[in-house]
Amino acid sequence: MEDIVLIGYFISLLILFVFGLHGFIMIFYHQKYRDVKHVPKNQIDTDSQVTIQLPLYNEIYVVERLINATCNIDYPKDKMEIQVLDDSTDETVDVVAKIVESKQKEGFDIHHIRRGSREGFKAGALKEGLKNAKGEYIAIFDADFIPHPDFLKKTLSFFTDDRVGMVQTRWEHLNGDYSILTKAQALALDGHFVIEQTVRNKAGFFINFNGTGGVWRKSCIEDAGNWHADTLTEDLDLSYRAQLKGWRFVFLKDFTSPAELPSEINALKAQQFRWTKGAIETSKKILPLIWKSKVPMRIKLQATFHLTNNLVFPFILLAAILNVPLIFVKNSGSHGAYFALMSVFVLAFISSFLFYLYSQKDIRADWRKKIVLFPLFMAGSMGFAVNNSRAVIEGLLSRKSEFVRTPKFKVENESDDWKKHRKYTNRKIGLSVYVELLMAIYCLIGIAASIYFLEIAALPFQILFFLGFAFVSITSIRHALAKG
Secondary structure (H helix, E strand, O other): OHHHHHHHHHHHHHHHHHHHHHHHHHHHHHHHOOOOOOOOOOOOOOOOOEEEEEEEOOOOOOHHHHHHHHHOOOOOHHHEEEEEEEOOOOOHHHHHHHHHHHHHHOOOEEEEEOOOOOOOHHHHHHHHHHHOOOOOEEEEOOOOEOOOOOHHHHHHHHHHOOOEEEEEEEEEEOOOOOOHHHHHHHHHHHHHHHHHHHHHHHHOOOOOOOOOOEEEEHHHHHHOOOOOOOOOOHHHHHHHHHHHOOOEEEEEEEEEEEEOOOOOHHHHHHHHHHHHHHHHHHHHHHHHHHHHOOOOHHHHHHHHHHHHHHHHHHHHHHHHHHHHHHHHHHOOOOOHHHHHHHHHHHHHHHHHHHHHHHHHHHHOOOHHHHHOOHHHHHHHHHHOHHHHHHHHHHHHOOOOOOOOOOOOOOOOOOOOOHHHOHHHOOOOOOHHHHHHHHHHHHHHHHHHHHHHOOOHHHHHHHHHHHHHHHHHHHHHHHHHHOOO
């Protein structure tokens, strides 16, 4: 039994170690290319026809904010078409119809597009809208976004290079300081955008369209095979197919698109489940194409890391389970060399810390206040291991599931209260929540055992696992039962 625990734990940490050390590679490229700037060849001609697509599904709280912000974009009305791709099944339909009618009277070329079904979910809606889109360029915004007025003028300039097929902007956070939950999300997303997206783009690796806050060249979408609905991350899928076709993408770190972060944990869980499962589905579909392609080996390797990094979640969960018996195995006194070797895995933790440290220093004047949240972010990542491991397993087993969109509550500052908008929240307490609660109790036993055997070095990670599972499970229950 001891051997099973030791081997299982070693494999788990080895996987986490490999993916964790990739952060050092990102930091290396970040430093190497930090002075590289994306500069458009020329300013865009505002004679270019643009279509802005706004895919919606039951977004009564934020749809007016979205449409108003879109209509405020500084671009000639006769050159800007707006498609409200509305798959809603509630009173959002009537709200959208009234807003669209009002905007049409103001002279906007705006259309309320309804389908007979939700077939293909978001991918299906985007594809349907593309059939009649007038624009040479296609901008896309999800319901929680508020585009800046100069969005099109900033992004379209880069399409003066005929090889550019997509321009993605960095997400900014309307409610990043709303709660511990949104602060942790903001830290995680900043790491993705400021380091991962920026580094990959500058170093010539493949990046992904993030589903919103970006602009496509219409011919690029069509050349890459259009939107597919066979994964839950249609944006990631199309991005790789387009770049394999030779199209170049541009990521703008210094121009942002503000958006609302999920302020309710069960909404965040649904979002994380969709992103995680969709990435696994996409990796199964796309990786064989990448390795058969003629792109350089360094791009193939980076793409593999990019598309498979969600595989860490089952190994985080396994490490949490094996952490407790490991305390007792260590105190049997017969595996000293093994535990001495295991100490090297702390480098993965250091790599992750530096990764997020550099991301905050790059964009935040108050980065010291932000990076203090790193232990809480790590604990939260561990706490999401049950939710995201299930997503990984379902993705690997090719189990199909519905595209569950993330509800938005128009929460922009501390005075806003998401609990007043309970219409779209999940009030069910699923089985995974009870598993998370049991894991919290189990990890508490690990803390007690570490203290009893004076295994002080084991305490920090035992505590992080406990705090992560306890916070995620208890907050899930609190938010599900909260009254507005």
